[in-house]
Amino acid sequence: MHYKFEKNELYAIHLDKIDPLGKWREHFFINEEEIYMCGNSLGLKSKEASETLDEILEIWKKECVGLWNIKNNKYFNYSNNLAAKMAPLVGAMPEEVAIVGSTTSNIHQAISTLYKPTHSKFKILIDDLNFPTDKYAIDSQVQLKGLDPKDAVKLVKSRDGQFIYEDDIIDAMTDDVALVFLPLVLYSNSQILDINKVTKEAKKRNILIGWDLCHAIGAIPINFESISPDFAVWCTYKYLNGGPGSIAGLYINQRHFDKTPGLSGWFGNKNETQFQLKNQFEHEKNASGWQIGTPSLLSMAPLEGALSIFEKVGIEEIRKKSLKMTDYMMYLTDETLSKYGFTIGNPRESENRGGHVCLIHEEAYRISQVLKDSKVTVDFREPNIIRMAPVALYNSYIDVYKVIQILLDSVKNEKYKNYSNHRGLVT
Numbered sequence: 020m021h022y023k024f025e026k027n028e029l030y031a032i033h034l035d036k037i038d039p040l041g042k043w044r045e046h047f048f049i050n051e052e053e054i055y056m057c058g059n060s061l062g063l064k065s066k067e068a069s070e071t072l073d074e075i076l077e078i079w080k081k082e083c084v085g086l087w088n089i090k091n092n093k094y095f096n097y098s099n100n101l102a103a104k105m106a107p108l109v110g111a112m113p114e115e116v117a118i119v120g121s122t123t124s125n126i127h128q129a130i131s132t133l134y135k136p137t138h139s140k141f142k143i144l145i146d147d148l149n150f151p152t153d154k155y156a157i158d159s160q161v162q163l164k165g166l167d168p169k170d171a172v173k174l175v176k177s178r179d180g181q182f183i184y185e186d187d188i189i190d191a192m193t194d195d196v197a198l199v200f201l202p203l204v205l206y207s208n209s210q211i212l213d214i215n216k217v218t219k220e221a222k223k224r225n226i227l228i229g230w231d232l233c234h235a236i237g238a239i240p241i242n243f244e245s246i247s248p249d250f251a252v253w254c255t256y257k258y259l260n261g262g263p264g265s266i267a268g269l270y271i272n273q274r275h276f277d278k279t280p281g282l283s284g285w286f287g288n289k290n291e292t293q294f295q296l297k298n299q300f301e302h303e304k305n306a307s308g309w310q311i312g313t314p315s316l317l318s319m320a321p322l323e324g325a326l327s328i329f330e331k332v333g334i335e336e337i338r339k340k341s342l343k344m345t346d347y348m349m350y351l352t353d354e355t356l357s358k359y360g361f362t363i364g365n366p367r368e369s370e371n372r373g374g375h376v377c378l379i380h381e382e383a384y385r386i387s388q389v390l391k392d393s394k395v396t397v398d399f400r401e402p403n404i405i406r407m408a409p410v411a412l413y414n415s416y417i418d419v420y421k422v423i424q425i426l427l428d429s430v431k432n433e434k435y436k437n438y439s440n441h442r443g444l445v446t
């Protein structure tokens with residue numbers, strides 16, 4: 020879709036007026052004196068999330084250990100219950116989804132289940148732009164098998180230091196590769212990898228394939244029914260707004276249900292025999308069999324409310340608005356910021372970019388400090404990237420307009436020069 024935007028403030032106000040999702044902003048706790056553009060790092064709290072969190076706190080107070088038995092065992096089966104709400108966001112069957120652990124622990128779980136290196140097929144293929152924890156987990160899984168990551172972890176390098184090219188990934192799928200693990204949307208620059216094509220090519224070569232959906236889930240539609248990868252992992256605190264450290268998602272394709280989980284625990288046991296406390300683990304033959312220990316209900320409860328919003332709005336509508344907002348942000352960047360040294364670091368085409376925009380500027384760090392003092396929350400990444408996510412459910416077009424004006428002010432009037440380049444602990 021190509022929009023004809025205009026540069027003036029009235030036009031931003033007009034865009035908000037005609038926005039069919041505009042009313043959802045009221046469902047979130049928003050400080051109107053600030054502009055939050057960091058939903059790709061930690062999503063805002065919604066009233067719905069607050070309610071389901073308050074509910075479990077009340078139930079704990081009143082019922083204590085009885086909470087496992089009330090409401091038709093809702094909380095005992097909380098992973099399944101939330102998986103049913105989550106499954107449409109990845110286009111999977113509810114049985115293929117578990118709400119469990121963290122992204123990192125789920126990478127360990129999936130890899131330890133599926134990765135069975137042999138003498139001739141033992142490598143794990145990853146890209147060199149992914150979020151570091153993914154590589155740390157893969158390296159340690161390889162080491163647990165007695166292999167050296169230097170031999171067994173194959174890195175697809177970016178040709179241009181900016182993007183990953185699908186053809187390079189496919190070329191690297193040699194006979195010695197056992198498994199491929201990639202991000203669907205790159206956290207650094209919002210690039211979407213062609214999941215259909217890459218998954219198909221991996222299957223052709225008898226290579227297992229898993230996807231990290233952290234920067235994709237809740238921002239772009241995903242359809243695993245047709246893609247049918249082997250596994251996927253994702254966090255729920257970014258675009259899904261599940262709260263800080265909310266429990267993550269794990270997808271295990273049904274063709275693997277018979278495999279024994281790499282990391283087993285009593286919450287992965289069949290419901291019927293779990294409380295018989297037998298010595299022999301009998302795992303549930305669906306994704307919930309990949310749970311390990313007692314679920315962290317307090318970190319799952321806000322997700323219930325947060326997901327109810329996605330059920331009502333629908334991911335297609337969210338994606339439509341997100342694309343329009345990022346288009347608008349790029350338009351304003353081209354029109355007003357490009358002459359002051361800003362370049363756009365994300366792919367421009369709609370089908371190739373996720374929910375955030377990346378601006379590159381050699382003074383990005385000091386500019387991000389100006390933004391901070393102007394009460395704008397963005398995400399700075401070394402060495403020169405400012406990431407901004409105008410989130411469809413709660414950001415407005417006027418938010419986008421104002422951020423661009425503040426960026427303009429910081430470079431045009433050289434405000435960033437009042438700041439030091441010294442980095443803090445969390446950037």
Ligand SMILES: *Cc1c(COP(=O)(O)O)cnc(C)c1O
Pocket residue numbers: 121122123124149150152153202206231233234254
């Ligand atoms: C956010 C993110 C993570 C986070 O992992 P946690 O285990 O939740 O800390 C991992 N990988 C990618 C690609 C991410 O974007």
